[in-house]
Structure formats: C-alpha cells, structure tokens
Amino acid sequence: MVEKMPILEFSKVALSFGDTEVLKEIDLVLESGKFYTLLGPSGSGKSTILKLISGQLQADAGKIFFEGQVINDVPAEKRRVNTVFQNYSLFPNMNVFDNVAFGPRLKKMSEKDIQDKVKEMLGLVKLSGFERREISELSGGQQQRVAIARALANDPEVLLLDEPLSALDYKLRKELQQELRNIQKRLGITFVFVTHDQEEALAMSDWIFVMHDGLIQQNGTPEDIYDEPINHFVADFIGETNIVPGIMKHDYLVHFVGKDFENVDAGMRPNERVEVVLRPEDLDLTDPANGKLVVTIQDQLFRGDYYEITAVDDDMNTWQVQATNPATVGARVGLTFDPEDIHIMRYNESEAAFDARLESYEDEEAEAALQAAKDDQSQSGGQG
Amino acid sequence: MKKIRTPYLIVMFLILYLPILYLVFYSFNAGTTMKGFAGFSFKHYGELWQDTRLIDIVFETGIVALLSSLLATIIGTLGALAIFRVHRGAVKGALLSLNNVLLVSPDVIIGAAFLILFTTFKFSLGFVTVLLAHVAFSIPIVVLMVLPRLQEMNPDLVLAAQDLGARPTQVLGQVTIPAITPGIVAGFFMALTYSLDDFAVTFFVTGNGFSTLAVEIYSRARQGVSLEINALSALIFLFSLVIAVAYYFINRLNQRQKAPELREKVK
Amino acid sequence: MALSFKKQKQGFTSAYMGIYGLWLLAFVVLPLLLLLVESLQDQNHHFTLANYQAFFTSGSYLAMTFNSIWYAFLITVITLVFAYPTAYFLTTLKNKQFWLLLVILPTWINLLLKTYAFIGLLGQGGLVNSTLTAVGLHPMQLLFTDWSFLLVAAYVELPFMILPIFNALSDIDPLLTAASRDLGANSWQTLKKVIWPLSMPGVKAGIQAVFIPSLSLFMITRLIGGNRVITLGTAIEEHFLVTQNWAFGSTIGVILIVAMVITMLLTQDKQKGGRS
Numbered sequence: 001m002v003e004k005m006p007i008l009e010f011s012k013v014a015l016s017f018g019d020t021e022v023l024k025e026i027d028l029v030l031e032s033g034k035f036y037t038l039l040g041p042s043g044s045g046k047s048t049i050l051k052l053i054s055g056q057l058q059a060d061a062g063k064i065f066f067e068g069q070v071i072n073d074v075p076a077e078k079r080r081v082n083t084v085f086q087n088y089s090l091f092p093n094m095n096v097f098d099n100v101a102f103g104p105r106l107k108k109m110s111e112k113d114i115q116d117k118v119k120e121m122l123g124l125v126k127l128s129g130f131e132r133r134e135i136s137e138l139s140g141g142q143q144q145r146v147a148i149a150r151a152l153a154n155d156p157e158v159l160l161l162d163e164p165l166s167a168l169d170y171k172l173r174k175e176l177q178q179e180l181r182n183i184q185k186r187l188g189i190t191f192v193f194v195t196h197d198q199e200e201a202l203a204m205s206d207w208i209f210v211m212h213d214g215l216i217q218q219n220g221t222p223e224d225i226y227d228e229p230i231n232h233f234v235a236d237f238i239g240e241t242n243i244v245p246g247i248m249k250h251d252y253l254v255h256f257v258g259k260d261f262e263n264v265d266a267g268m269r270p271n272e273r274v275e276v277v278l279r280p281e282d283l284d285l286t287d288p289a290n291g292k293l294v295v296t297i298q299d300q301l302f303r304g305d306y307y308e309i310t311a312v313d314d315d316m317n318t319w320q321v322q323a324t325n326p327a328t329v330g331a332r333v334g335l336t337f338d339p340e341d342i343h344i345m346r347y348n349e350s351e352a353a354f355d356a357r358l359e360s361y362e363d364e365e366a367e368a369a370l371q372a373a374k375d376d377q378s379q380s381g382g383q384g
Numbered sequence: 385m386k387k388i389r390t391p392y393l394i395v396m397f398l399i400l401y402l403p404i405l406y407l408v409f410y411s412f413n414a415g416t417t418m419k420g421f422a423g424f425s426f427k428h429y430g431e432l433w434q435d436t437r438l439i440d441i442v443f444e445t446g447i448v449a450l451l452s453s454l455l456a457t458i459i460g461t462l463g464a465l466a467i468f469r470v471h472r473g474a475v476k477g478a479l480l481s482l483n484n485v486l487l488v489s490p491d492v493i494i495g496a497a498f499l500i501l502f503t504t505f506k507f508s509l510g511f512v513t514v515l516l517a518h519v520a521f522s523i524p525i526v527v528l529m530v531l532p533r534l535q536e537m538n539p540d541l542v543l544a545a546q547d548l549g550a551r552p553t554q555v556l557g558q559v560t561i562p563a564i565t566p567g568i569v570a571g572f573f574m575a576l577t578y579s580l581d582d583f584a585v586t587f588f589v590t591g592n593g594f595s596t597l598a599v600e601i602y603s604r605a606r607q608g609v610s611l612e613i614n615a616l617s618a619l620i621f622l623f624s625l626v627i628a629v630a631y632y633f634i635n636r637l638n639q640r641q642k643a644p645e646l647r648e649k650v651k
Numbered sequence: 652m653a654l655s656f657k658k659q660k661q662g663f664t665s666a667y668m669g670i671y672g673l674w675l676l677a678f679v680v681l682p683l684l685l686l687l688v689e690s691l692q693d694q695n696h697h698f699t700l701a702n703y704q705a706f707f708t709s710g711s712y713l714a715m716t717f718n719s720i721w722y723a724f725l726i727t728v729i730t731l732v733f734a735y736p737t738a739y740f741l742t743t744l745k746n747k748q749f750w751l752l753l754v755i756l757p758t759w760i761n762l763l764l765k766t767y768a769f770i771g772l773l774g775q776g777g778l779v780n781s782t783l784t785a786v787g788l789h790p791m792q793l794l795f796t797d798w799s800f801l802l803v804a805a806y807v808e809l810p811f812m813i814l815p816i817f818n819a820l821s822d823i824d825p826l827l828t829a830a831s832r833d834l835g836a837n838s839w840q841t842l843k844k845v846i847w848p849l850s851m852p853g854v855k856a857g858i859q860a861v862f863i864p865s866l867s868l869f870m871i872t873r874l875i876g877g878n879r880v881i882t883l884g885t886a887i888e889e890h891f892l893v894t895q896n897w898a899f900g901s902t903i904g905v906i907l908i909v910a911m912v913i914t915m916l917l918t919q920d921k922q923k924g925g926r927s
Contacts, residue, residue, distance in 0.1 A: 054547060056543060075655035075656055075657065076546055076547065076656060077546055077547075077549055077550075077551075077655075077656050082547055082548065083543070083544070083547045085540045085543070085544055086540075087538060087540060089538055089540035089541050089543070089544040091541060091544075091545070091558070091559055091562070092562075092563070093559075093562035093563065093565075094558075102545070102548050102550070102558075103548035103549055106548065106549045106550055106551075106554060107549065150544075150548065151547070151548075154548055154549065389740045389743065392736060392737070392740060393737065393740050393741070393744075393750075396733065396737045397753065399806070399809075400753075400754065400757050400809065400810070401757065402772070403765050403768035403769055403772060403806070404757060404760055404765070404768065406768050406771060406772055406778060407764065407767070407768045407771075410771065417776075418770075418771030418774070418777065419771075419774065419775070419776030419777060420776060459670060459671060459674055462667040462670050462671055463667070463670075463671030463674070465664070465667050466664060466667040466668040466671050466672075467671075469664045479675075482675050482679055482680070483675070483679075485679050485683070486678070486679060488859065488863055488911065488915070489863070489908065489911075490863055490864065490866040490867035490884060490907065491864065491867040492866075492867040492869060492884045492887045492888055492904070493686070493867070493887065493904040493907060493908060494682075495891075496686065496887055496891050496897075496900055496901065496904050497682035497683060497685065497686045497904070498678075498682055499891060500682065500685045500686060500689055500897065500901070501677075501678075501681060501682045501685055504685055516678075520674065520678035523671075523674055523678075546656055551656065551659065552656060552659045552660040552663055553663075556663075577758065577759065580759065580761065581758065581759075581761060581762060583761070583762055583763055583870055584867050584869070584870070584884075584888075587870075587888075587892075588888075588891065588892070597761055597763075598761050598762065598763045601761070601763040601764060601767060602763050602870055602874075605763070605766075605767050605770070605874055606873070606874070609767060613764070613767065616764075617760065617764045617767075617768075620759075620760060620761075620764070621760060624756055624759040624760065625756065628752050628753075628755075628756050628759075631752070632748070632749055632752055635748070
C-alpha cells in the first residue's frame with residue numbers, strides 16, 4: 001500500500017473552556033478521499049474537533065496539520081474546508097440559487113461560471129429546477145440538500161458535516177445517508193461527519209472515531225468497532241449489548257455467570273478480571289437442557305423484523321436477546337452462543353495495547369490455522 | 385364573554401375616534417368656533433392654504449422627523465450591534481441600563497437636561513438643537529427594536545457566511561443586515577412616531593425662530609384657535625388613514641402571494 | 652495581507668461602540684450630570700444644598716410630589732382597566748392586525764391636536780354640555796377641573812397601554828387556552844389563571860409606557876387643567892421656561908429621577924424574589 005500524505009492531522013491537540021477540558025491531547029490522522037465519522041454522545045468533544053478543523057476555535061495546545069502544513073494560526077476563511085451546519089443555516093433573505101452562489105460570487109467568478117457551478121451542485125443534490133425557490137418554501141430535507149450544495153460549491157478539500165441529519169425524520173435520514181455517501185464517492189473529497197447516532201455512523205463511514213469525555217476511545221472500520229469494542233463505553237454506545245463481569249482463566253477460556261466458556265481471545269494475564277460482551281443478535285433461544293445459560297423471560301417487544309426479548313439469569317444479570325420467533329413471558333429457556341461470539345474487554349486497556357494484543361494472538365492463530373491446514377493436507381494426502 | 389365583546393369594542397373605538405372625528409366635523413363649519421355648527425363650508429381649508437407659516441411648520445416638522453429617525457436608526461443599529469457583541473454580562477447590562485435611561489425618563493426632565501446641555505455649550509436654540517434632541521431620544525428605542533432581532537438570529541448564519549469566504553463587511557451587508565431588517569424598519573417607524581408625537585422636549589430646546597407643529601398649536605391654543613387647525617387635523621388624519629390602509633393591504637397582498645406556495649408545500 | 656476576519660470584525664465593533672458610546676456620553680451621561688450640577692448651585696453658581704432643603708421643607712412641593720404620583724397612578728389604573736379588555740377582545744377578532752392598526756392610528760395625530768379637540772368637546776357649548784342640555788340636565792363646568800385632566804390624559808395614553816398588552820396576549824400559545832379548557836376551567840378561570848399571568852410582561856410594559864409620560868403632561872394641565880401648577884412636570888416647566896429658576900427646576904428633576912430609580916430597583920427585586 002502506498003503511504004499517502006494525510007490531508008489532516010492532529011498532534012496532541014487540547015482545548016479547555018475555563019475549567020472544562022473539552023479535548024485532552026487528541027491525535028488523529030485523516031487520509032484524503034475518505035468518509036470519516038466522529039461518533040459520540042453530546043459533550044464528548046466531537047463538534048469541537050470540527051470547529052478546530054474549520055478554524056472557528058483555536059487549540060490551546062498541540063498542532064493541526066493540513067496537507068503537512070501547520071494551520072493553527074491560519075484564519076478560518078483561508079482554510080480549504082467548508083461546513084454543513086446542523087440547523088442548515090441557509091440565508092433566509094436569499095433564494096436557493098443565491099444561497100448556493102454565495103461562495104462563488106465572493107470569489108468573483110464570472111456569472112456564467114456561477115450559473116454552471118450552481119447548476120452542477122443542485123444536480124448533485126437532486127434539486128435541479130429549484131433555483132428560484134425561496135428557502136421558506138423548502139422542506140427540511142430539501143433545505144439540508146441546499147446546505148450541502150452551498151458548502152460544496154466552494155470546492156472544499158474537506159467537507160465538515162455537523163450532525164446534518166439529526167433534525168430529519170427516520171425515512172428521510174436514511175435516504176440522505178445513502179446520498180451523502182454517494183456524493184462523497186463521486187467527488188472523492190474527504191468528509192468528516194459528526195453524529196451521535198451509532199447506526200448512522202456504522203452505515204456511512206469508512207472509518208469511525210468514537211469519542212467520549214474529550215478523548216478518542218477507539219477508531220477503526222465500522223466492523224472493527226462493532227465486533228471488537230475496546231471498552232465498556234464503546235461496547236455500550238455501539239449497538240445493543242450484554243456486558244457481564246468475568247475472569248479470563250487462561251488463553252481461550254473465560255469464566256462468567258458461574259461457568260467456564262471456551263472463547264477466542266488471548267493475551268491476558270492468567271485469572272485477569274475482564275468484561276464479557278455478548279451481542280443480542282448472537283444469542284439464540286433453546287430449551288433449558290441444551291442452553292449454555294438458563295434464563296427466565298421477563299419481557300418481549302415486537303420490533304418488526306425481530307423480537308426484542310429481555311431475560312434474567314439466576315444471578316440476576318439481564319440479557320437482551322434478538323429472536324426471530326416470539327417467546328413466552330415467564331418461561332425458563334436456555335441461551336446458546338458460539339465461542340467466537342464472546343468478546344473480552346480488559347479494564348483500562350489503551351487502544352495501542354489493544355491493537356498490539358489483538359495482532360499478536362491473531363498472528364498466533366493464523367500460524368496455528370496454517371499449521372492445521374498443512375496437517376489436514378498431509379493427512380488427506382496420506383489417505384489419498 | 386362573546387356577548388359583551390362587540391359592544392365593548394364599539395364603545396372603545398368610538399371613544400378613541402370621537403375627539404378626532406369631532407375635529408374633522410368642525411373643520412367644515414361655516415362658523416368660527418367648535419360650538420354649534422353654522423353650516424357646511426370649506427372656508428377653513430382656504431384659510432389653511434393661505435397660512436404659509438403653518439404650512440412651513442408642517443413641512444419642517446416632517447423634515448425633523450424624517451431626518452432624526454434616519455440618523456437615530458443608523459446610530460441605534462450600530463449601537464445594537466456593539467451591545468450584541470459585548471460578551472461580558474456586566475458590561476452588557478450597564479450599557480443596556482444607560483440605553484434605557486432616556487426611555488424611562490419623563491419628557492420634561494429630558495427637555496430640561498438637554499436645554500442645560502445646549503446652553504452650556506452655547507448652541508443657539510433652533511432647528512439644530514431640536515434635530516439633535518430628536519435623534520438623541522429616538523436612539524434607545526431603535527436599539528431596543530434591533531437588539532432582539534440580533535439575538536434571535538441564528539449565529540451559525542454568520543459562521544456559514546464566513547465559512548464560505550465572506551469578509552466582515554460582506555457578512556454585515558449580505559447576512560446580518562437582511563436578517564435584522566424588520567427590527568431596523570420597526571425602529572425607524574418608532575423613531576418617526578416619537579418625533580412626530582413629541583411636544584415636551586421640543587418645547588424646551590426650540591428657540592424663537594423654529595417651531596414644530598405641536599409647539600405651534602400649543603402657543604396658538606392658549607390664545608384661542610381658529611378652525612384652520614381643524615382643517616389641518618382633518619388632512620393629517622386623512623393622510624395617516626391612507627398610509628395605514630395602504631400598509632395593511634400591501635401586507636395582505638404579500639401574504640396572499642405566499643399562500644399558494646404554502647399549499648404546494650403541503651402536497 | 653488583509654486583516655483576518657476576526658481582527659477586522661473587532662475593528663468594526665470598536666468603531667460602532669465608539670459612535671454609540673459618544674451618544675451615550677453626550678446625550679445621556681452628560682445632560683444628567685449637568686442637571687445634577689445645576690441643582691447644586693445658587694444664583695451665583697456657588698455650591699449649595701439650599702434647593703434640596705427648600706424642596707423638602709416646603710409643604711406645597713411635597714404635596715405636589717404626592718399629587719403627581721397620585722395622578723400618574725390614577726391615569727395608569729384607568730387606562731389599564733379599559734385597555735386590558737380591549738386588548739383581549741382584539742386578539743380574539745379575525746382580522747386582528749387591522750383592528751390593531753386602528754388603535755395605533757390615533758397616536759399618529761399629535762397629542763396637542765387631540766388635547767385641542769377636548770377643549771371643544773368639554774367647553775361651554777361643546778358636545779358634552781349640549782348633550783346634557785338636550786336631555787334636560789344643567790350644563791356643567793367640565794374644562795379646567797382635575798377630572799378633565801384625568802380624562803384627557805387617560806385618553807391620550809390609552810393606545811400605549813393597549814399595544815404592549817395586545818402583543819403579550821398574541822404571544823400566548825392558543826393551545827394553552829385549549830389545554831386549560833380541556834382540563835375543565837371555564838373561560839373566566841382560564842382568563843384568571845392562564846391568560847392574565849402570561850400577559851403580565853405586557854401589562855408591566857404598558858404600566859411603564861403610561862406611568863412615566865403621565866408625569867410630564869404639563870401641556871394638558873395648562874390647556875385642560877386650567878393653567879394650575881399641580882404636578883411636578885408642570886413645576887419643572889414653570890421653573891425653566893417661566894420663572895427662569897433653572898436650579899430649582901433641576902432639583903425637582905433630580906428628585907424625580909431618584910424616586911423613579913428607587914421604584915424600579917424595588918420592583919426588580921420583587922420580580923427576582925417572586926421567581927426564586
């Protein structure tokens with residue numbers, strides 16, 4: 001893989017408002033042409049990062065690089081980034097055309113070029129023919145499209161999107177997620193998208209930064225973050241989840257809810273206290289005799305494509321289960337799962353340590369798998 | 385309560401308009417007083433037409449009102465922008481309190497204080513002092529009309545314009561001013577109303593050479609007035625009525641134009 | 652290189668503050684200071700407290716102070732009593748903006764013209780007295796009484812009370828009224844428990860808009876009240892423009908301002924106390 005120069009880089013960037021540390025020494029690297037998402041609850045610092053990139057805020061410490069150049073002191077208007085604001089922030093005194101043409105006009109483009117640019121941008125957001133409409137006549141979804149077109153008309157290298165879809169209804173949000181992703185792919189520029197909606201983040205992003213308390217908790221592809229959350233916060237924030245305390249007796253053997261279970265995690269100290277994660281969709285209901293765990297059904301909600309079942313085990317741990325078939329409230333049932341469905345999280349493990357550990361035993365596993373394959377081959381060869 | 389609504393409102397509107405209609409009625413009196421109607425005549429309108437002093441005063445009153453409102457609107461809008469951008473609460477509060485001093489002071493005190501001010505600095509009393517006084521007492525109401533508009537304005541609009549590369553002057557001209565225009569217009573009309581309605585302050589700071597309509601009527605009223613004042617009142621009333629009705633219908637027309645678009649949106 | 656956006660904006664803001672601040676200093680701070688200085692001088696421009704002493708030892712000025720506040724209070728109460736139902740009924744009308752315009756319209760006719768109309772209405776042989784005669788009653792002396800002053804002052808101030816109350820009432824979410832009715836309140840209870848409390852900001856603004864100008868209606872006392880000096884506003888005008896005793900006129904002015912500042916501070920504290 002060719003090492004590209006990152007388009008944006010944060011090096012130990014920190015910011016405080018009075019006594020509140022909004023960002024605590026953030027490092028991050030963004031490559032050109034990808035769709036990034038900053039995901040976290042409100043107050044986690046995700047919008048602050050956007051404002052540092054756009055220049056609305058100044059960092060207290062650390063360096064921000066744009067294409068290798070430090071831009072801490074570059075004023076907002078000189079940065080090649082544009083923002084799509086949360087509440088659209090369209091100029092109410094201008095129609096659609098004038099809003100989109102705002103940036104190009106300031107750049108003193110010729111009227112012909114402006115016409116072409118606006119036409120192109122409105123086409124991109126599927127609002128061709130809306131040039132003469134007033135902003136007040138547009139629906140929320142249309143307004144958001146205009147806001148996107150307006151920001152893109154300035155030819156930014158990086159487009160910042162601050163929770164742009166949060167005010168829209170579910171169906172429209174889905175539609176625009178798809179379109180934003182398509183626009184990003186077509187233009188090939190970098191998008192930095194801020195949201196508190198984990199579903200949205202998983203659906204759209206090439207790469208996600210999960211933020212909490214002014215720190216990046218974890219970053220990675222949507223699959224990595226969903227399957228291998230690093231800590232309780234990430235596991236809990238990304239999707240529905242069951243988290244119970246456990247003890248990692250030794251590699252590939254974990255003890256929780258009073259029983260030992262085979263699993264696929266390794267690299268911890270023997271008998272280390274850990275947290276065990278089981279996703280509701282990985283749990284299956286069965287009869288009590290065949291269950292790895294025995295639980296009592298407490299409650300059940302129909303969610304359209306599945307039933308959301310809440311159950312308690314004998315230690316009073318609550319379990320969320322997603323099942324295709326309904327269960328009977330009050331019934332005792334068994335829960336089964338595969339060893340690879342168990343995910344182990346260590347307390348206070350840093351992201352770097354986590355990645356290193358994952359790599360070490362995954363290498364081991366790969367070698368083991370390779371060895372097994374060879375053995376297999378030699379066996380079959382022997383037979384043949 | 386519906387039962388008493390209509391009669392109550394009819395009585396209130398009668399009371400509001402009785403003195404004005406009374407003036408208008410007697411402007412057509414062939415006699416010379418407001419006691420007893422001696423027959424229909426336009427002669428007081430003729431007298432008014434001959435009274436060049438009064439006509440001049442009407443125009444001068446209008447000029448003072450327009451000019452002072454314009455200046456007060458400009459300074460008041462700048463003041464509102466300045467106050468809006470002050471971030472420290474204590475300073476903001478102090479500025480607003482000072483701004484409101486003239487609004488909550490009785491006119492006689494404003495008039496007296498301005499009279500002392502102008503004589504201390506050897507201004508000769510006349511058009512200039514009246515204009516300065518009107519500008520001065522109209523500024524605070526403009527500030528109070530514009531400031532809420534700035535506060536209601538979505539602050540991201542300024543950020544968005546800046547984000548798209550606009551300079552401060554361009555943000556002000558293309559984003560901020562259009563957003564607060566309703567406040568500026570309201571402030572201008574309030575200033576105009578204050579100026580046209582003022583008597584007490586003008587009475588203190590005007591000299592012998594200059595007079596506004598209110599001051600002129602006051603001095604004439606004490607000697608006993610001729611009915612040409614009624615004729616003038618009738619004309620002013622008619623003028624105000626035309627403006628009010630025109631304003632109302634222009635407003636309605638604008639709303640009507642918006643209506644079909646709204647319907648389209650509902651679809 | 653051009654100044655950064657931030658720097659340039661800060662520059663503009665300073666300029667605005669400069670222009671506005673100049674006005675504050677020249678036409679707010681300075682005149683009030685001069686008024687204060689003037690009140691602390693004798694005829695030879697020497698420092699003295701004699702004016703204040705004279706004011707507070709004079710029975711007639713103390714009575715006049717009480718009178719001014721009493722009249723202003725009465726005018727405020729009268730306008731409030733008539734204005735509130737008017738504003739309320741207006742908000743329930745279909746074309747309420749049109750009717751509101753009709754309330755505003757009389758304020759565009761100069762105060763002096765309206766006062767002048769009342770000279771005709773209330774005078775001997777005027778509309779009121781001829782009506783009285785027509786129904787068989789004796790004509791009365793209406794002009795140049797305290798009642799005529801109150802009547803004309805209340806008439807002049809009425810629209811300024813209706814307007815803020817109307818605006819406050821219009822701002823009330825109609826769903827709140829519906830909710831109140833839905834919860835079983837009749838229209839009187841809804842008015843008392845929901846609408847009246849929510850319209851208080853308008854009522855307060857109206858009281859301020861009427862009470863303060865009522866202190867300076869010297870022209871009405873002169874033309875309708877019979878040229879008697881009965882309020883502090885009239886007294887200030889008298890001292891400045893008739894007897895040319897500016898120092899004493901300023902003293903009355905300063906006392907009036909101090910009294911108003913105290914009143915406002917007291918009412919502000921009450922508001923805060925009520926909320927906490």
